[in-house]
Amino acid sequence: MSGRWPVPASARAVGHEARSTWLLSDVPATEQLGTVLARGCPWSETTARVLHLSGELGAGKTTLAAALLRELGVNEPVRSPSYALIELYQLGTRIAAHIDLYRLNSPNELATLGLRDYLTGQTLLIIEWPERGGSAVPKPDLHLQLETLPVRSATASAGSEAGGIWLNDARAALTTEVKN
Secondary structure (H helix, E strand, O other), X not given: OOOOOOEEEEEEOOHHHOEEEEEOOOHHHHHHHHHHHXXXXXXXXXXXXXXXXXXXXXXXXXXXXXXXXXXXXXXXXXXXXXXXXXXXXXXXXXXXXXXXXXXXXXXXHHHHXXXXXXXXXXXXXXXXXXXXHHHHOOOOOEEEEEEOOOOOEEEEEEOOHHHHHHHHHHHHHOOOOOOO
């Protein structure tokens, strides 16, 4: 087992309820998952794609988001938008919005971010701490739950047909699977 590749620990596909879990043995493994997700992002001309990143502090959410953004072509330093709440990146004709809701005091504050303005085609919303925004946060195409215990891992769940395609592309790119 290579330490550079996230390793699927389990996988099961049932419509939009597709799930996969990858062991993330180190930072390069987390970055590799971000890179694979960037390559497989199912961009749409009409609808924003939404990626939720959940997990405790230090689980690797920003590391994964930074790797994803770098793979999409962001050349500037990618930092956590914890204080600004949102960082926008122009990717040619596309936009990536990296959103961190950790410092949100209430879901009502989400309206002041103008998040709805980014729910357009050719846009990717990467939302850290989506649970802080409650029902005001757009539903994800793909949700990643990053864990540190008992082992570092990321469990991906598809929330839409596009998310299922995205997840299947990641599964195909990350071929080493651990059977339970």
